[in-house]
Amino acid sequence: xxxxxxxxxxxxxxxSTRRPSGRSLSTVAKAVLLYPVFIALSVIIIFPLLWMFYSxxxxxxxIFADVFALPKSLYLDNYKEVFQLAxxxxxxxxxxxxxxxxxxxxxALSTTAxxxxxxxxxxxxxxxxxxFLLGLMVPPQxxxxxxxxxxxxxxILDTYxxxxxxxxxxxxxxxxxxxxxxxxLPREISDSAKVDGAGHWARFWYIVLPxxxxxxxxxxIFLFMWIWNDFLYPLVYLQSEERxxxxxxxxxxxxxxxxxxGLQMAGLTVATAVPLIVYYVLQKQFVxxxxxxxxxx
Amino acid sequence: MSANQVTTVLPEQQTPSSRTGPPNHPAGRxxxxxxxxxxxxxGPALGFYLAFMMVPLLGTFLISFTDWPGFSLEQIxxxxxxxxxxxxxxxxxxxxxxxxxxxxxxxxxxxxxxxxVLALAxxxxxxxxxxxxGVFLMPTVISLVVVALVFGLGLSPSLGFINPAFEALGLGxxxxxxxxxxxxxxxMILLLDTWSTFGLYMFLLIARLIAIPKELKEAAAIDxxxxxxxxxxxxxxxxxxxxxxxxxxxxxxSLKMFELVYVMTSGGPNHASEVIATWGYFQGxxxxxxxxxxxxxxxxxxxxxxxATIYVRRFRMQDDL
Numbered sequence: 296x297x298x299x300x301x302x303x304x305x306x307x308x309x310x311s312t313r314r315p316s317g318r319s320l321s322t323v324a325k326a327v328l329l330y331p332v333f334i335a336l337s338v339i340i341i342f343p344l345l346w347m348f349y350s351x352x353x354x355x356x357x358i359f360a361d362v363f364a365l366p367k368s369l370y371l372d373n374y375k376e377v378f379q380l381a382x383x384x385x386x387x388x389x390x391x392x393x394x395x396x397x398x399x400x401x402x403a404l405s406t407t408a409x410x411x412x413x414x415x416x417x418x419x420x421x422x423x424x425x426x427f428l429l430g431l432m433v434p435p436q437x438x439x440x441x442x443x444x445x446x447x448x449x450x451i452l453d454t455y456x457x458x459x460x461x462x463x464x465x466x467x468x469x470x471x472x473x474x475x476x477x478x479x480l481p482r483e484i485s486d487s488a489k490v491d492g493a494g495h496w497a498r499f500w501y502i503v504l505p506x507x508x509x510x511x512x513x514x515x516i517f518l519f520m521w522i523w524n525d526f527l528y529p530l531v532y533l534q535s536e537e538r539x540x541x542x543x544x545x546x547x548x549x550x551x552x553x554x555x556x557g558l559q560m561a562g563l564t565v566a567t568a569v570p571l572i573v574y575y576v577l578q579k580q581f582v583x584x585x586x587x588x589x590x591x592x
Numbered sequence: 593m594s595a596n597q598v599t600t601v602l603p604e605q606q607t608p609s610s611r612t613g614p615p616n617h618p619a620g621r622x623x624x625x626x627x628x629x630x631x632x633x634x635g636p637a638l639g640f641y642l643a644f645m646m647v648p649l650l651g652t653f654l655i656s657f658t659d660w661p662g663f664s665l666e667q668i669x670x671x672x673x674x675x676x677x678x679x680x681x682x683x684x685x686x687x688x689x690x691x692x693x694x695x696x697x698x699x700x701x702x703x704x705x706x707x708x709v710l711a712l713a714x715x716x717x718x719x720x721x722x723x724x725x726g727v728f729l730m731p732t733v734i735s736l737v738v739v740a741l742v743f744g745l746g747l748s749p750s751l752g753f754i755n756p757a758f759e760a761l762g763l764g765x766x767x768x769x770x771x772x773x774x775x776x777x778x779x780m781i782l783l784l785d786t787w788s789t790f791g792l793y794m795f796l797l798i799a800r801l802i803a804i805p806k807e808l809k810e811a812a813a814i815d816x817x818x819x820x821x822x823x824x825x826x827x828x829x830x831x832x833x834x835x836x837x838x839x840x841x842x843x844x845x846s847l848k849m850f851e852l853v854y855v856m857t858s859g860g861p862n863h864a865s866e867v868i869a870t871w872g873y874f875q876g877x878x879x880x881x882x883x884x885x886x887x888x889x890x891x892x893x894x895x896x897x898x899x900a901t902i903y904v905r906r907f908r909m910q911d912d913l
Contacts, residue, residue: 321819322718329713333724336710340727340787344734346753347742362753408637417630423638425904430645432900434848436869437889440876441651444662445644464644466637495629524735526851531877542737546855549741556745563738570733578726581733585792586799 344567351560358556373561381552383562385537386544390569393455393540394523397462401518405469406511410499412470413477424474430467439531446532457532458540462522469514472584476510477503509580516577517584520570541566652893655886662882675887685888688859688866691778692847692895695867698782699846700839706790707838708831711797712823725798729791739788740855747771747780771857774864781852781865789845793838800834801827833907840903847896868892 350358351373352366377383411417412424442461446452451460480503493501504511526542533539539547545562552558574581656676659669679685710728714721731739746752747770755767771777804827812822850869853859859866859874868891876885 325716326718329716329718332713333720337724337727340731343742343746343753344730346746347738359751362751362756404637404640407633411630411633415626415630415633423634427641428904429900430641432844432896432903433645433649434844434869434892434896436848436850436872437652437893437896438645438648439873440882440886440889441655442648443877444655444882445648445651460640461644463640466641470637495633499633520733524733524737526735526737526855530854542735545741546737549744549855556751559741559745563741567734567738570735571730574730574733575726578729582729582795585729585732585795 347560347563347567351557351564353557355555355557358560370557373557374565377548377558377561377565381548381558381562382536383544383548383565386539386541387565389455389538389544390523390540393458393462394519396455397459397522398515398518400459400463401466401469402511402515404463405466405473405514406504407499408466408470409473409477410495410503412474414495414498414503427467427470430465431471435527439527442528443531452532453534453538455538458528461528461532462518462525469518472514473507473510476507480506509583512577513580513584516573516580519573520581523570649893652886652889655883656890658883660882661880662876663880671883675884676890678884679887679891684863684866685868685871685891687863688868688871689891691865692849692867692892694778695782695785695849696843696846698779699785699842702782702786703790703793703842704835704839706786707793707797708835710790710794711801712827714794714798715801725795728794731788732792734788736788736851737855739784740852743784744771744856771865772861774861777857777861777865781849781856784852785846785849789842793842796838796841797831797834800831804830837903837907840899840906844896844899844903847892847899 346362349365350362352370353364354370354372357364357366357370408427412420443452446457446461449457451457524542525540526546529540529543530546533543536547545559545566548559548562657670657672659671659674661667714725743754747754749755749767749769749772754770758764758767769776770780808826809822812826848869849867850873853865853867853870854873857865859870868888872885872888872892874885875881875888879885
């Protein structure tokens with residue numbers, strides 16, 4: 296119920312049945328006009344990804360013989376090679392570790408901070424909130440040089456910690472979304488807990504968090520996508536190949552195995568599979584995150 | 593939301609004073625506990641935010657006033673505005689700056705236009721609309737590196753699939769060099785940027801469209817207005833503020849251009865696709881001119897802050913504070 300504040304009000308679902316007459320004609324006209332656009336655009340979006348996917352099951356010779364041809368048989372050597380020789384497994388492991396630790400940590404940081412902004416009173420609250428909001432706008436690209444220097448001062452350059460701590464600094468998105476969600480909670484519930492003598496921790500842990508699980512899930516998915524796909528910070532902060540995350544790893548493969556397209560396609564497919572699966576399974580939460588990030592319900 | 597916030601916050605403010613009724617309860621200790629709780633809830637997020645966002649942010653500004661090869665701290669020289677003076681006469685920087693502006697204008701037109709047209713088209717509730725909506729959003733979850741590498745291979749003039757596709761469609765005269773052609777590389781990067789982000793903005797517009805009461809559109813239809821007129825006279829005016837918001841977000845996002853250029857062309861050929869972020873990266877890391885690279889990135893920060901301030905003032909202030 297908490298998520299209702301985030302999702303747009305639904306119109307009556309599906310095709311409305313109560314349209315004025317004359318509907319059929321204009322619907323046909325619209326269909327003739329719009330479907331070609333929808334389909335053409337879908338092809339432009341899906342084909343490159345599909346091409347990447349099926350080319351990963353073709354040998355190099357087959358790829359160069361005919362770029363469009365579908366694989367003749369299920370050729371798995373690209374995958375064997377990219378995992379065994381090119382170290383894709385290690386990139387994958389790095390991505391999993393960094394993403395999971397960062398997302399879990401960010402959730403802890405942003406739920407507590409959002410709670411403070413929603414339920415606690417203190418001086419300078421709106422100013423502090425504005426400070427976090429501005430952080431939402433900072434282009435990470437502009438921080439890489441001093442960030443690199445800062446990580447080397449801290450002595451964590453070329454470790455997962457450099458990435459994880461940096462991502463911990465990007466809590467603004469979660470704070471913004473969760474504060475709004477927390478404020479949308481029915482007041483009576485959290486207030487009644489207060490009368491019962493429950494302190495902030497109890498209210499936070501037993502009442503606010505369980506009630507706002509959908510919003511927290513939305514934030515988690517959004518952060519996961521962003522961190523999993525992030526290329527910039529791994530590029531700048533990691534040096535040892537064995538710590539590369541997937542986006543950096545596949546670029547490395549592109550340099551190391553430039554002529555071996557099949558192998559590259561296998562790596563690219565693996566890197567894309569995880570966010571795509573998460574997207575299709577949890578599409579609703581993901582969409583809610585987009586709405587929450589820029590619009591307020 | 594702001595009114596809601598005021599009314600809901602008030603009781604909380606009053607509670608401590610009204611409940612510290614018993615005079616034997618030392619208010620000071622209670623105040624101390626409240627403070628401790630606040631620190632426990634807000635402290636960690638604020639700490640990481642200051643240490644890993646604000647320090648690099650301020651650091652970028654500070655380092656931009658220095659000359660530093662970047663190895664040890666003793667080698668830092670304070671040079672004041674020298675880097676910015678040099679930047680003013682750096683032809684490649686101005687080229688990159690121009691490319692950023694071109695990409696920004698191009699992205700506003702292409703991205704907002706495409707997002708708006710598709711949002712309106714999907715709002716017609718044709719069968720399969722939600723399927724297409726899902727497809728259009730898909731690119732936003734794919735890493736820009738994957739986009740850059742897949743299209744990088746696909747655009748390869750002799751081996752990729754783009755040129756054969758053009759030929760198959762009878763558009764063979766457009767086939768040729770893409771990323772290697774100084775005239776075509778930047779438009780191609782703009783197209784790929786649009787490919788990977790328009791779905792996001794389309795969704796923001798759809799969210800607003802859904803919120804428009806159906807009765808409004810139906811009333812117009814009864815008055816005899818055809819659908820295009822309804823869209824023009826009723827829907828678009830209601831979307832205006834969302835469209836402005838999308839344009840600002842597109843602009844802010846466009847300044848972040850780095851990955852596509854870095855991975856596909858490294859700014860080439862001969863700086864034809866150089867942008868501020870890649871030039872700053874090159875100066876800071878490849879040329880180890882840390883101060884000069886930071887000065888380059890400061891320009892990026894200033895541009896972003898100008899846009900972000902407009903955005904926050906216009907769309908966030910009244911809502912969030």
